[in-house]
Amino acid sequence: KQEVTQIPAALSVPEGENLVLNCSFTDSAIYNLQWFRQDPGKGLTSLLLIQSSQREQTSGRLNASLDKSSGRSTLYIAASQPGDSATYLCAVNLANDMRFGAGTRLTVKP
Amino acid sequence: EAQVTQNPRYLITVTGKKLTVTCSQNMNHEYMSWYRQDPGLGLRQIYYSMNVEVTDKGDVPEGYKVSRKEKRNFPLILESPSPNQTSLYFCASSLTPSRQENGYTFGSGTRLTVV
Numbered sequence: 001k002q003e004v005t006q007i008p009a010a011l012s013v014p015e016g017e018n019l020v021l022n023c024s025f026t027d028s029a030i031y032n033l034q035w036f037r038q039d040p041g042k043g044l045t046s047l048l049l050i051q052s053s054q055r056e057q058t059s060g061r062l063n064a065s066l067d068k069s070s071g072r073s074t075l076y077i078a079a080s081q082p083g084d085s086a087t088y089l090c091a092v093n094l095a096n097d098m099r100f101g102a103g104t105r106l107t108v109k110p
Numbered sequence: 111e112a113q114v115t116q117n118p119r120y121l122i123t124v125t126g127k128k129l130t131v132t133c134s135q136n137m138n139h140e141y142m143s144w145y146r147q148d149p150g151l152g153l154r155q156i157y158y159s160m161n162v163e164v165t166d167k168g169d170v171p172e173g174y175k176v177s178r179k180e181k182r183n184f185p186l187i188l189e190s191p192s193p194n195q196t197s198l199y200f201c202a203s204s205l206t207p208s209r210q211e212n213g214y215t216f217g218s219g220t221r222l223t224v225v
Contacts, residue, residue: 031210032210034213041221042218043200043216043218043219044216046215046216049211051210051211053210093204093207093213095207095208096158097143097155097158098143098202098214101152102152
């Protein structure tokens, strides 16, 4: 059964730092991987989708990589801002289901 | 605007009183599903539908029903809600999730409290 793990569980950084969030999964048979942002008690906002045949995707200050063979993805956030404070979830697409990690709770201090 | 719409956003109900949470998407997506999110347990799939009239159980289907009579709607029915169904619920859809270019789009969530 697919297991998705995110490290660290929580992260606190000063404004302006570059940071990396990690995601690992146990089964490489995925269609794609999505990174989501969730504010407390709110919905899931899709940040990036990496197709299984791709190595990375970029959107603004965000860059996500995927190494399917080793079961790893990273989300790189450049020049972090207080507005980036949220929980970041990675999820792998199995077609009939999406398996989520437990998330990384990010706090960016002014 | 392409979106998944859930209603209501917030709901407080009493044990045993039947309720329906609606979900509608305007993107002509084939696939729809329901998830619940609980502290410490993350997001877990309740039911999913690969197309009209095709539904199947996810990881935690007990106490829930669904139907997919038309492509755009996928309501979640709680016939006799219990306090352990207090949770944050999300509806999701995807065009054809078995294609790598297609991701999932999520609704804004429904916060359900059963007392």
